[in-house]
Amino acid sequence: MRSRLRLLMAGVVILSAALPFAVLAVGSVAGEWRWPALVPSAIEGDAWTATLAGGTRLGPALLYSLALGLATGVLGTCVALPVGRAIAELHGWRRHLGAGMVFLPVAAPPIALGTGLQLTSLSVGLGGTFQGVLLAHLIPTTGYLSLFFVGILSVWDRRAEDEARTLGANPRQVLTRVTLPMLRPSIAAAAALGFLISWGQVPLTLLVGRGRVPTLPLEVFGYVQSGQERFAAAGALLLALPPLLALGAARLAARDVDVVPV
């Protein structure tokens, strides 16, 4: 009885995870598909053939979003790790104040944040540029990742670092030989999280990019608005794949460190 229930629950979970992708996959090749038809009236592969042949805006937008997401993940992690550590080493009200400050860009509504950033980016000449959008994405990302590292480093066991110091390692050697390798799974998870924050970002890209930074979410949005449903579905599928790959990569990095003979 219990095993049947488990099987049923597993089926529900798998179905609920897979069903949206299945609908998108069918939608990306569906001809006319109106209610109450259970299946599309025809199969048309023009969205995919055109995308693969470079005939749509999806391919370049995919590369643009990948570059933006990777840069945001890497840079955000590089900034958030020392910020998180510095806050984690504070005590009492100082730690609360530090955590509160990095929480601000996370708490601010994206539209409000984007409006402010748009004005700033225009004044420094970064409006409508890749760099401007990257900086805009970095602001909430760094906030999220700093909070992520505050959580991890607040309970971080410093004993290994202490012992490394007395074994003769200077602070730089402790960082490169002990701290960073031991934090590797968390760093990978943070980079993946930063990538995901940037990957799904629409309001900031729209406001700071001013329509001149064509990321994948914006292009999918455009196809939806113009009623090109197959292209929108194909774009949405492309949008869903990299996050899955990013989470898989983070999961792999979080595995126990493989060891090699001395």
Added chain:
Amino acid sequence: MTTGGLVVGGLEIGFGDAPGLRAISFSVARAERVAVVGASGSGKTTLLRAVAGLVPIHRGTVVVGSRDVTRLPPELRGAVYLHQSPVLFPHLTVGENVAFALRLRRVPERETLKRVQELLTAVGLPDFAPRAPRSLSGGQRHRVALARAVAAAPEVLLLDEPLSALDPTLRDEVRVALLGLQAEYSPALLLVTHDLDEAALMADRIAVLLNGTLAQVAPPAELFQRPDSLAVARFLGMRNEIPGRVRSGRFECALGSFPVPAGISAAGELVGIIPVDAVDVVPSPSGSARVLGVIHRVQGTSVLVSRNGVELEARAAASSTPKAGETVDLRIYPERLILLPAIA
């Protein structure tokens, strides 16, 4: 002044608003073992970390191997600190852990590998170099941590409760490895523990840390036979305190009059301590003491008796342990009497 080893002079360390440690002075010679004992929270670990350079000190000096290292960072002190639970670097193999300090110093790789193998052999783990730390037992981790510490060729090895986290069989395993390594490589060894048996087993001298200062530093036998103060005696778990007075070379108390042991110059109001193993109970129906209870310990059985209103713990023969309520005679060995000034 010792040559090599560790010399700590006039150390003062704060514990926030609490008084902290003050006027801590002692030395540990090369190849010597000194154990610092004290109650939980007395500052033993803080003292060790201060010597290692891991916590700041207010005042005093730390000399390691004739070098004043007071103002040097931990990596330049020549004093390796080991935590109570061994902390092996999880991303490195056992061999790489042991090689850690050698690679920091850019020792040639062939020499490093040779040294790693020597040390792992010395701690009884010759084939463990390729293993991951997570695959080791608790005792094996301790031994690898010791090998890694010794690989750094420290002048001073600082051990924080090295055996406390281990079960009795693993304690022996790690103790043997530790004493073997120290005999071979001769660092000065300073360990802290709350376990008096562990301290007595491992140390040449024991330092008693009480109320923020070192109350006494002495070899184990001397410490247990001649504590300097009633506070030290109480910390050592000595029972059977009897107030009395020394008059004409005899200690007079409720239990009778005993000659003051040779070598002790004492006079006036004092507290006498009769060690448990210096009082035997002898079953006797017409005895002067009554048995209040029987106490069983790993070390042996003792009985709690009362005579003339004084309660004493006394040694009982395993074959003829009296029962509660019975009367016994007491055989006291006055040469073991310890006389100390009362605490004001």
